[in-house]
Each structure stands twice: as structure tokens, then as C-alpha cells.
Amino acid sequence: MPIIDVNQDPANRTLTMTAHFDAPVERIWALYADPRQLEKVWGPPEYPATFPKHELTPGGTSHYYMTSPEGEKFAGFWNVTAVDENKQFSFDDGFALNADDFAPNPDLPVSKNTYRFTPDGDGTRAEYISVYASDEALAQVLEMGMVEGATTAINQIDEFLKND
Template sequence: MPVIDVTPDPENCTLTMTARFDAPVERVWQIYADPRQLEQVWGPPTYPATFVRHELRPGGMMHYFMTSPEGDKFPGFWEITAVDEKTSFDFDDGFALDADDFTPNLDLPVSKNVYRFTADGDGTRAEYRSVYATAGDLQKVLEMGMVEGATGAINQIDELLKND
């Protein structure tokens, strides 16, 4: 299991997850840079993702939806704010009202995220940090199952890497 640490910090309104992958940084980066690979690991295993827009560049947008086993769609968006190719990217992550136009759902929290990938021996250490506007927003996503969903999603990366 790649996820090695999960740290919710209500005082600082953050959720930090750390993972380690048995692959070089460049290979882990490719997963996020390629929407077809990202679809295989974004979202919990029973809620596969479909990316309909993928612009991994500053100012770019990512639009996706996860599909439940019953066929319900849960849309979201990333607004990319910074990219250091192969090592990190920053983005605002939010929920959308529908999978047609991806209008932000203002009733649910938006988080500011930093994903960092660094060499760790013959593998990669990944840090996924989300910052929420309030401790209440953090609590809301924790109650929605964010830790379980994100852990399940990140752990799928190992299977994808095994198929190389």
C-alpha cells in the first residue's frame, strides 16, 4: 500500500497524505499528466473517473466526474495554479453541480492543493496536501469520506505501475 501517512490538522485546516511508489518521479508524474492514466487512479476503486477536460498548465482547468456503481455521476474540477513539470503542481479542487458545464457547487468546500513528487531511493515520495478555508470545511470533507476515498484512489497507483 503506497499511502504511508495521513495527517488531518484541524488547527491549520489541512489534510496531508504521504505515499511512496516503487517507480521514478518521471513515471509517477506521467500518471497525472496523461488523462487516460489519471482516470485509472482518480477516485475510489468503485467510483471510476472520467476526465473530459485536462489542462495541466498554470491557468488550466481539469473537469472530471466519478461514476458510482449505480451510474450516478459526481462531478468536480481542478483549477491549476502552478506547475513545476515532473515534480509538482498546485490547484484549487472543488465539487461541481453537474457533469455538463461543471459549475462550481458553492455549498461544498474548495481546497487549495499542492502535489509534490520527490526521489526517494529508487522510488518516489509523494505528498498530497489540501488546505481548506476553515476547520469546518475540513471536517465536512472528512465526514464525507475524503480520507478513505483518497487512500483508495492513491493505492490504485501501484497496480497501474505494475502493468508497465
Template sequence: MPLTDATHDLESRTITITADFAAPVERLWQVYADPRQLERIWGPPTHPATFVDHDLTPGGRMNYYMTGPDGERYYGFWRITQVDEPTSFTFEDGFAVDDSFAENPDLPVGSNTFTFEPDGDHTRMTAVTTYPSAEALQQVLNMGVIEGATSAMGQIDGLLAS
């Protein structure tokens, strides 16, 4: 598994996940730039994602849903704030109420920065999510966000190998 570290810090309100992949930066970038590839890794294996909208440009929006084993759908969105292809992008990741993709006001929105750094013939990916409060961070921790994110990232190696 490519995951090297997954930590959270209530004081700084952050979750940081680091992973190393046996692929160049440009190849890893393509996983996020192509909605069909992103669907294969965004969401844990038990809750695959479907991206309805995919605009990885500043000001763009990406709407998706994850489908659980029982067929129930869980809706979410990304609001893209910065893009520096192929080394980083920043986005707000939130939960949506339904297939309208309207923001769910009862759940926190996290500000994410994904960076891709070359390390020889490998790439180190660092994903940092910052929440508006320690309580918001604790809420998503209680929902299993670290377990979900790390199991989702665990699918990237298989995609890169295919």
C-alpha cells in the same frame, strides 16, 4: 500499499497524505499528466473517474466526473495554479453542480499541492490539501475524503506495474 501516512489537522485546516512508489519521479508524474492514466487512479475503485478536460498547465482546468456503482455521476474540477514538471503541481479542487462543471457553492474548494521527491529508485509523493476553514475541512472529512483518497491512491501501484 504505497500509503505511508494520512492525517488531518483542524487547526491548520489541512489533510496530508504521503505515499511511496517504486518508480522514478518522471513515471509518477506521467500518471497525472496523462488523462487516461489519471482516470485509473482518481477516485476510489467503486467510483472511477472520467476526465472530460485535462490541461495541466498554470491557468488550466481539468473537469471530471466519478461514476458510482448505481450509475450516478459526481462532478468535480481542478483549477491549476502552478506546475513545476515533474516535481510538483498546485491546484484548487472543487465539487461541481453538474456536467456544466460550475462550482457547487454548497461544498468547499480545497487548495492542493502534490509534490514528487526522488528517494533512490522510489518516489515519495506528498499531497497537502488546505481548506478555507476548519468547518470546511470537517465537512469533507464527514464525506469520507480521506478514505476515498487513500483507496484511490492504492490503485497507483497497479497502474505503475502495468
């Protein structure tokens, strides 16, 4: 399994997940840069993702939604703040009210994220770091199942790459 560590740090309002993939950094980067590939692994398998907009560039925006088995759409957005190709990217990740206009949901937290990729033998070590504005915001997403959902999503990547 790709996820090798999950660290919840309420004192610093941080959730850090670490993974190892059996693919080089460039291949992992390509997956995150291409919305059609990212759709295959963003979110749990029973909630497939759609990225109608994906701009992995500083100042870029991504819009996505995950569709439940019942057809309900859960929307979100990224506001990309920094990109260092094949190394890391940073973005603000928030929940949207709907998948029509992707307006931010003011009742749910926005996190500041950095996804970092480093060579590790023949594979890649990935660190997914999310920082929340308050410990209450972190507690809210943890209660919503953020760790379980993200773990399920990230653990799909090796299998996707094998079948690619």
C-alpha cells in the same frame, strides 16, 4: 501500500497524505499529466473517473466526474495555479453541481492543493497537501469520507503501473 501517513491538522485546516511509489518521479508525473492514465486511479475503483478536460498547465482547468455503480455522476474541477514539471503542481479542487457544465457547487468546499513528488531511493515520495478555508470545511470533507476515498484511489497507483 503506497499511503504511508495521513495527517489531519484542524488548527491549520490542512489534510496531508504521504505516499511512496515503486516508480521514478517522471513516471508518477506522467500518470498525473495524462488524463487517460489518471482516470485509472482517480477515485475509488468502484467509482471510475472520466476526465473530459485536463490541462495540467498554469491557468489550466480540469473537469472530471466519478460514476457510481448505480450510474450517478459526481463531478469536480481543478483550477491549476502552478506547475513545476516532475516536481509539483498546485490547484484549487472543488465539487461541481453536475458533469454537464462543471459549475462549482457553492455548498461544498474548495481546497487549495499541492501535489509534490521527490525521488526516494528507486521510487517516489509523494505529498498530497490540501488546505481548506475553514476548519468546518475540512471537517465536512472528512465526514464525506475524503481520507478513505483518497487512500483507496492512491493505493491503486502501484498496481496500475505494474500492469501498464
